[in-house]
Amino acid sequence: MGTHCCEQMERHINEKEVAIVYLPKFREYGLKILDGGTSIQLVHFCPWCGQGLPESLRDSWFELIRGLGFEWGDPDIPAKYLSEAWWREANE
């Protein structure tokens, strides 16, 4: 078992052939919006197995980053906050 709810989710996120996107640092799942940009429409259930997906950590991320004195896009944000490392560590 990998990081995601089922084999299909795992595969599609890795292969990037369908419009599903996973943002590790926010723990968000979404569908790519087809406007050429990077926006996504959040999804709360897996389209393949139907399982409820974990809640987004976007708000917590911004709180944490601001608490550390950073703003969005600050090049000095430590690397662990740019991946899922920060919330995986916190959950251990």
Ligand SMILES: [Zn+2]
């Ligand atoms: Zn699934």
